[in-house]
């Protein structure tokens with residue numbers, strides 16, 4: 001008689017023990033979120049904690065409980081800080097408790113949303129429909145959830161390049177272009193758009209960076225001139241990238257003017273609205289991004305200003321056929337059936353780079369159902385109101401100076417002290433920012449505006465309160481004074 005071989009599985013031998021651990025984890029994590037305000041916004045990792053990450057590959061099992069204990073001791077205490085109420089660095093959202101739970105449900109089903117006939121794809125379809133409704137984009141447009149704004153820009157700009165090439169660029173490649181192709185955006189455009197143009201094989205120089213005006217919006221006259229010059233020089237302009245919320249200051253290009261220009265010039269109009277596109281969901285802010293709905297393609301994030309857990313962004317493309325033509329490739333092993341598991345056309349893999357795709361739609365679906373769109377409309381307005389509140393506090397303080405208009409949810413400022421040189425002020429403010437972070441007070445990030453070092457607060461935080469901005473201003477002034485005194489003493 002044949003013996004039955006020992007067959008391994010990674011499911012637990014003792015489900016009850018894992019269930020008990022899982023309950024513990026859920027309890028601990030909810031408490032972790034509930035008490036986040038009591039912890040520092042950020043803390044540096046001590047060397048001994050860092051060193052614990054150089055252990056060799058564990059060949060033998062340590063058990064889920066031991067792994068969880070290590071996570072609690074070595075990982076959990078040293079976060080980036082973005083779930084904290086006083087994190088305003090770069091543009092990074094906070095996430096929500098419902099989002100956490102949805103991630104667990106998504107991982108339990110563990111579907112692949114590349115294609116096929118199953119409910120998870122219906123969830124994503126519905127979420128994309130809701131995204132269109134939220135940002136006022138045409139219902140017949142196509143769309144795709146992606147990893148974030150960078151991928152959303154890459155997908156949109158790929159469709160633009162292919163649709164505007166005038167020949168079969170997928171078959172013949174960029175080398176067959178009869179003339180050099182060019183895109184246009186302001187100098188304020190996000191690096192992800194520059195990377196996208198590089199990845200499209202056009203080269204960084206193909207993205208013409210047009211000067212911005214004092215409000216950090218694209219200079220429309222300079223844009224028209226650059227397009228005309230390029231045409232005269234034998235180039236083929238193919239598209240303009242409008243910014244709905246620049247990363248530096250939150251400035252919004254005149255999107256209606258860009259849409260008009262693109263119509264006139266026969267160019268593709270792509271909008272990078274990574275966070276700014278979501279301003280459209282708050283009735284009081286919608287006029288700021290008027291014209292965005294006219295874009296041929298629109299990129300935005302849900303893990304920034306919709307507070308979804310990482311990662312989730314969205315690309316919408318007005319012309320479904322152009323979108324599909326840019327990505328669809330169906331070998332025999334991926335054939336789309338009309339019945340059975342392989343049905344469910346159209347497949348999402350026909351609209352983007354990824355074949356295997358996670359269930360990122362579920363956290364969006366559950367969050368919108370749990371909280372309702374109205375809550376998001378209010379939260380986004382609240383973040384902008386808080387940014388305006390911070391702007392006023394900065395403007396009222398004799399030692400703080402605002403360095404850019406507060407167009408949306410971003411405030412850029414610095415500490416100033418008469419008698420200090422520009423270099424001294426740059427150094428002082430760089431040190432001030434580090435001390436705010438190292439002392440666990442708050443996490444803004446930095447940028448450079450018109451040559452000046454700026455402390456930059458980007459508010460996509462669903463936990464911030466006005467008192468947090470009061471504290472930031474108080475502490476910026478206190479640390480700034482100390483640093484100014486030290487600089488004066490040293491000079």
Ligand SMILES: Cc1ncc(COP(=O)(O)O)c(C=O)c1O
Pocket residue numbers: 090091147148149150151190192245246247272273274275301313
């Ligand atoms: C304006 C803008 N575009 C694109 C991106 C890239 O988005 P992601 O980080 O989600 O890839 C960002 C990120 O901050 C951004 O601010």
